[in-house]
Amino acid sequence: MDERLPPAVSADLTTGALLEYWRARVTQHLSDSYAGLKLSKFPEDLRVYEHLLWLQAPDTVIEIGTQFGASALWFRDRLRTLQAYGRIERDPLVVSVDVDQSAARAGLREADPRYEEQIVLVEGDVLSPDTAAAVGERVAGRERRFVIEDSAHVYATTRAALDAFAALVPVGGFMVVEDGCVDVEELRISEDWPRGVLPALDDWLASAPGHDFQVRRDLELYGVSCHPRGFLQRVAA
Numbered sequence: 001m002d003e004r005l006p007p008a009v010s011a012d013l014t015t016g017a018l019l020e021y022w023r024a025r026v027t028q029h030l031s032d033s034y035a036g037l038k039l040s041k042f043p044e045d046l047r048v049y050e051h052l053l054w055l056q057a058p059d060t061v062i063e064i065g066t067q068f069g070a071s072a073l074w075f076r077d078r079l080r081t082l083q084a085y086g087r088i089e090r091d092p093l094v095v096s097v098d099v100d101q102s103a104a105r106a107g108l109r110e111a112d113p114r115y116e117e118q119i120v121l122v123e124g125d126v127l128s129p130d131t132a133a134a135v136g137e138r139v140a141g142r143e144r145r146f147v148i149e150d151s152a153h154v155y156a157t158t159r160a161a162l163d164a165f166a167a168l169v170p171v172g173g174f175m176v177v178e179d180g181c182v183d184v185e186e187l188r189i190s191e192d193w194p195r196g197v198l199p200a201l202d203d204w205l206a207s208a209p210g211h212d213f214q215v216r217r218d219l220e221l222y223g224v225s226c227h228p229r230g231f232l233q234r235v236a237a
Protein backbone atom coordinates (compact mmCIF):
# COMPACT_ATOMS: atom_id res chain seq x y z
CA MET A 1 0.00 0.00 0.00
CA ASP A 2 1.32 3.42 -0.98
CA GLU A 3 1.22 5.79 2.00
CA ARG A 4 0.51 8.70 -0.33
CA LEU A 5 -2.90 7.16 -1.10
CA PRO A 6 -5.92 6.98 1.20
CA PRO A 7 -6.71 3.50 2.52
CA ALA A 8 -9.02 1.70 0.10
CA VAL A 9 -12.61 0.93 1.04
CA SER A 10 -14.46 -1.97 -0.52
CA ALA A 11 -18.11 -2.50 -1.31
CA ASP A 12 -20.05 -5.45 -2.65
CA LEU A 13 -22.01 -3.80 -5.43
CA THR A 14 -23.52 -7.02 -6.72
CA THR A 15 -26.52 -7.35 -4.35
CA GLY A 16 -29.21 -5.39 -2.48
CA ALA A 17 -29.21 -1.65 -2.00
CA LEU A 18 -25.69 -1.20 -3.35
CA LEU A 19 -26.67 -2.92 -6.59
CA GLU A 20 -29.56 -0.45 -6.93
CA TYR A 21 -27.09 2.36 -6.21
CA TRP A 22 -24.70 0.99 -8.87
CA ARG A 23 -27.48 0.91 -11.46
CA ALA A 24 -28.48 4.51 -10.67
CA ARG A 25 -24.87 5.63 -10.86
CA VAL A 26 -24.28 3.93 -14.22
CA THR A 27 -27.38 5.63 -15.61
CA GLN A 28 -26.28 8.95 -14.15
CA HIS A 29 -22.73 8.77 -15.51
CA LEU A 30 -24.03 8.49 -19.06
CA SER A 31 -25.35 12.06 -18.67
CA ASP A 32 -22.29 13.52 -16.97
CA SER A 33 -19.99 16.09 -18.56
CA TYR A 34 -16.68 17.98 -18.37
CA ALA A 35 -16.21 21.49 -19.78
CA GLY A 36 -19.52 21.17 -21.59
CA LEU A 37 -18.64 17.86 -23.28
CA LYS A 38 -20.23 14.54 -22.36
CA LEU A 39 -17.84 12.55 -20.17
CA SER A 40 -18.93 9.08 -19.07
CA LYS A 41 -16.61 8.41 -16.17
CA PHE A 42 -17.36 7.93 -12.48
CA PRO A 43 -15.99 10.67 -10.19
CA GLU A 44 -14.32 7.92 -8.14
CA ASP A 45 -12.45 6.67 -11.21
CA LEU A 46 -11.44 10.21 -12.15
CA ARG A 47 -10.12 10.68 -8.61
CA VAL A 48 -8.05 7.48 -8.91
CA TYR A 49 -6.69 8.83 -12.20
CA GLU A 50 -5.66 12.04 -10.40
CA HIS A 51 -3.73 10.00 -7.84
CA LEU A 52 -2.02 7.88 -10.51
CA LEU A 53 -1.11 10.93 -12.58
CA TRP A 54 0.38 12.58 -9.52
CA LEU A 55 2.36 9.46 -8.57
CA GLN A 56 3.66 8.65 -12.06
CA ALA A 57 3.91 12.26 -13.24
CA PRO A 58 3.57 11.47 -16.96
CA ASP A 59 3.82 14.24 -19.55
CA THR A 60 2.14 12.12 -22.23
CA VAL A 61 -1.26 10.44 -22.17
CA ILE A 62 -2.29 7.95 -24.85
CA GLU A 63 -5.99 7.26 -24.93
CA ILE A 64 -7.81 4.68 -27.06
CA GLY A 65 -11.42 5.83 -27.48
CA THR A 66 -11.92 9.58 -27.82
CA GLN A 67 -15.68 9.82 -28.47
CA PHE A 68 -16.60 13.47 -27.73
CA GLY A 69 -13.11 14.46 -26.60
CA ALA A 70 -14.07 15.19 -23.00
CA SER A 71 -11.66 12.71 -21.46
CA ALA A 72 -8.80 13.88 -23.71
CA LEU A 73 -9.48 17.42 -22.50
CA TRP A 74 -9.72 16.27 -18.88
CA PHE A 75 -6.36 14.47 -19.14
CA ARG A 76 -4.79 17.47 -20.88
CA ASP A 77 -5.98 19.69 -18.05
CA ARG A 78 -4.62 17.32 -15.40
CA LEU A 79 -1.23 17.28 -17.17
CA ARG A 80 -1.28 21.07 -17.24
CA THR A 81 -1.82 21.00 -13.49
CA LEU A 82 1.16 18.66 -13.06
CA GLN A 83 3.20 21.13 -15.10
CA ALA A 84 1.97 24.09 -13.04
CA TYR A 85 3.11 22.32 -9.85
CA GLY A 86 6.49 21.44 -11.33
CA ARG A 87 5.80 17.69 -11.38
CA ILE A 88 6.57 17.61 -15.12
CA GLU A 89 8.87 19.82 -17.14
CA ARG A 90 7.81 19.10 -20.70
CA ASP A 91 4.73 20.49 -22.32
CA PRO A 92 1.82 18.06 -21.89
CA LEU A 93 0.67 15.94 -24.81
CA VAL A 94 -2.48 13.85 -25.15
CA VAL A 95 -2.77 11.53 -28.14
CA SER A 96 -6.27 10.11 -28.48
CA VAL A 97 -7.43 7.47 -30.96
CA ASP A 98 -10.89 6.82 -32.38
CA VAL A 99 -12.34 5.34 -35.55
CA ASP A 100 -14.29 8.57 -36.03
CA GLN A 101 -12.97 11.87 -34.70
CA SER A 102 -15.67 14.17 -36.10
CA ALA A 103 -17.59 14.59 -32.82
CA ALA A 104 -14.39 15.14 -30.86
CA ARG A 105 -13.05 17.72 -33.32
CA ALA A 106 -16.27 19.72 -33.14
CA GLY A 107 -16.63 19.44 -29.37
CA LEU A 108 -13.01 20.24 -28.58
CA ARG A 109 -13.00 23.24 -30.93
CA GLU A 110 -15.97 24.61 -29.05
CA ALA A 111 -14.55 23.87 -25.57
CA ASP A 112 -11.03 25.10 -26.35
CA PRO A 113 -10.26 26.56 -29.81
CA ARG A 114 -6.53 25.99 -29.14
CA TYR A 115 -6.89 22.33 -28.16
CA GLU A 116 -4.65 21.17 -31.03
CA GLU A 117 -1.62 22.67 -29.30
CA GLN A 118 -1.61 19.78 -26.81
CA ILE A 119 -4.21 17.25 -27.97
CA VAL A 120 -3.57 15.16 -31.08
CA LEU A 121 -6.56 13.27 -32.46
CA VAL A 122 -5.57 10.17 -34.41
CA GLU A 123 -8.32 8.72 -36.57
CA GLY A 124 -7.81 4.99 -36.81
CA ASP A 125 -8.88 1.54 -35.70
CA VAL A 126 -7.14 0.06 -32.67
CA LEU A 127 -7.25 -3.26 -34.54
CA SER A 128 -4.94 -1.87 -37.23
CA PRO A 129 -1.14 -1.82 -36.84
CA ASP A 130 -1.18 1.49 -38.76
CA THR A 131 -2.90 3.12 -35.77
CA ALA A 132 -0.23 2.04 -33.32
CA ALA A 133 2.43 3.23 -35.78
CA ALA A 134 0.74 6.65 -36.08
CA VAL A 135 0.59 6.99 -32.30
CA GLY A 136 4.19 5.81 -31.97
CA GLU A 137 5.31 8.60 -34.30
CA ARG A 138 3.46 11.21 -32.23
CA VAL A 139 4.98 10.10 -28.92
CA ALA A 140 8.51 9.38 -30.16
CA GLY A 141 11.10 10.73 -27.75
CA ARG A 142 8.58 11.10 -24.94
CA GLU A 143 9.18 8.44 -22.26
CA ARG A 144 6.76 9.41 -19.49
CA ARG A 145 3.65 7.87 -20.95
CA PHE A 146 0.33 6.89 -19.36
CA VAL A 147 -2.09 4.71 -21.37
CA ILE A 148 -5.87 4.29 -21.22
CA GLU A 149 -7.89 1.73 -23.17
CA ASP A 150 -11.50 2.93 -23.47
CA SER A 151 -12.71 1.79 -26.90
CA ALA A 152 -15.29 -0.85 -27.75
CA HIS A 153 -14.98 -3.03 -24.62
CA VAL A 154 -14.99 -6.28 -26.58
CA TYR A 155 -12.32 -8.98 -26.60
CA ALA A 156 -10.63 -8.04 -29.87
CA THR A 157 -10.21 -4.31 -29.20
CA THR A 158 -9.12 -4.81 -25.59
CA ARG A 159 -6.52 -7.37 -26.61
CA ALA A 160 -5.36 -5.23 -29.53
CA ALA A 161 -4.92 -2.20 -27.24
CA LEU A 162 -2.92 -4.24 -24.74
CA ASP A 163 -0.81 -5.85 -27.46
CA ALA A 164 0.00 -2.57 -29.17
CA PHE A 165 0.12 0.02 -26.41
CA ALA A 166 1.17 -1.60 -23.10
CA ALA A 167 4.73 -1.62 -24.46
CA LEU A 168 4.67 2.19 -24.36
CA VAL A 169 4.25 2.27 -20.57
CA PRO A 170 7.53 2.87 -18.70
CA VAL A 171 8.52 0.77 -15.68
CA GLY A 172 6.53 2.08 -12.70
CA GLY A 173 3.93 3.61 -15.01
CA PHE A 174 0.29 2.73 -15.47
CA MET A 175 -2.10 1.44 -18.09
CA VAL A 176 -5.82 1.46 -17.32
CA VAL A 177 -8.18 -0.97 -19.05
CA GLU A 178 -11.57 0.62 -18.58
CA ASP A 179 -15.01 -0.91 -18.11
CA GLY A 180 -14.27 -4.46 -17.08
CA CYS A 181 -17.63 -4.14 -15.32
CA VAL A 182 -19.22 -5.34 -18.57
CA ASP A 183 -17.97 -8.83 -17.69
CA VAL A 184 -19.33 -8.91 -14.13
CA GLU A 185 -22.74 -10.50 -14.65
CA GLU A 186 -24.50 -8.77 -11.75
CA LEU A 187 -23.19 -5.34 -12.76
CA ARG A 188 -24.48 -5.49 -16.33
CA ILE A 189 -27.43 -3.13 -16.65
CA SER A 190 -28.30 -3.89 -20.28
CA GLU A 191 -28.20 -6.85 -22.65
CA ASP A 192 -26.75 -4.39 -25.17
CA TRP A 193 -23.53 -4.02 -23.19
CA PRO A 194 -20.51 -5.55 -24.91
CA ARG A 195 -18.46 -8.31 -23.31
CA GLY A 196 -14.87 -9.46 -23.44
CA VAL A 197 -12.72 -6.95 -21.53
CA LEU A 198 -11.74 -9.21 -18.63
CA PRO A 199 -11.18 -12.38 -20.73
CA ALA A 200 -8.91 -10.36 -23.03
CA LEU A 201 -7.09 -8.89 -20.04
CA ASP A 202 -6.61 -12.32 -18.45
CA ASP A 203 -5.29 -13.83 -21.68
CA TRP A 204 -2.90 -10.92 -22.19
CA LEU A 205 -1.68 -11.07 -18.58
CA ALA A 206 -0.87 -14.73 -19.15
CA SER A 207 1.22 -13.84 -22.22
CA ALA A 208 4.90 -12.83 -21.98
CA PRO A 209 4.35 -9.02 -22.10
CA GLY A 210 1.66 -9.33 -19.44
CA HIS A 211 4.16 -10.77 -16.97
CA ASP A 212 5.74 -7.33 -16.69
CA PHE A 213 2.49 -5.86 -15.33
CA GLN A 214 0.73 -6.15 -12.00
CA VAL A 215 -3.03 -5.79 -11.52
CA ARG A 216 -3.37 -3.16 -8.76
CA ARG A 217 -6.76 -3.94 -7.20
CA ASP A 218 -5.71 -1.82 -4.21
CA LEU A 219 -6.09 1.19 -6.53
CA GLU A 220 -9.85 0.65 -6.71
CA LEU A 221 -9.75 3.02 -3.78
CA TYR A 222 -13.33 4.10 -3.38
CA GLY A 223 -15.29 0.84 -3.61
CA VAL A 224 -17.19 2.05 -6.68
CA SER A 225 -15.38 1.67 -10.00
CA CYS A 226 -16.23 0.80 -13.59
CA HIS A 227 -12.80 -0.74 -13.99
CA PRO A 228 -12.49 -3.89 -11.84
CA ARG A 229 -8.97 -5.30 -12.31
CA GLY A 230 -8.32 -2.51 -14.80
CA PHE A 231 -5.56 -0.55 -13.02
CA LEU A 232 -2.30 -2.08 -14.26
CA GLN A 233 1.21 -1.06 -13.28
CA ARG A 234 4.35 -2.00 -15.16
CA VAL A 235 6.71 -3.59 -12.66
CA ALA A 236 9.43 -4.95 -14.97
CA ALA A 237 11.07 -4.04 -18.26
Ligand SMILES: C[S@@+](CC[C@H](N)C(=O)[O-])C[C@H]1O[C@@H](n2cnc3c(N)ncnc32)[C@H](O)[C@@H]1O
Binding pocket: 038, 039, 040, 041, 064, 065, 066, 067, 068, 069, 070, 071, 097, 098, 099, 100, 124, 125, 126, 127, 150, 151, 152, 157
Ligand atom coordinates in the same frame (compact mmCIF):
# COMPACT_ATOMS: atom_id res chain seq x y z
C1 LIG B 1 -16.58 4.63 -24.38
S1 LIG B 1 -16.28 5.69 -25.77
C2 LIG B 1 -14.89 6.65 -25.24
C3 LIG B 1 -15.25 7.60 -24.15
C4 LIG B 1 -14.21 8.62 -23.83
N1 LIG B 1 -12.90 8.04 -23.57
C5 LIG B 1 -14.65 9.38 -22.59
O1 LIG B 1 -14.33 8.92 -21.47
O2 LIG B 1 -15.32 10.39 -22.72
C6 LIG B 1 -15.63 4.55 -26.89
C7 LIG B 1 -15.09 5.11 -28.18
O3 LIG B 1 -14.29 4.10 -28.78
C8 LIG B 1 -14.40 4.20 -30.17
N2 LIG B 1 -14.06 2.91 -30.77
C9 LIG B 1 -14.84 1.80 -30.86
N3 LIG B 1 -14.19 0.82 -31.50
C10 LIG B 1 -12.97 1.32 -31.83
C11 LIG B 1 -11.85 0.77 -32.53
N4 LIG B 1 -11.88 -0.47 -33.01
N5 LIG B 1 -10.76 1.55 -32.67
C12 LIG B 1 -10.73 2.81 -32.18
N6 LIG B 1 -11.77 3.38 -31.52
C13 LIG B 1 -12.88 2.64 -31.35
C14 LIG B 1 -15.86 4.59 -30.41
O4 LIG B 1 -15.97 5.23 -31.66
C15 LIG B 1 -16.16 5.49 -29.22
O5 LIG B 1 -16.05 6.85 -29.56
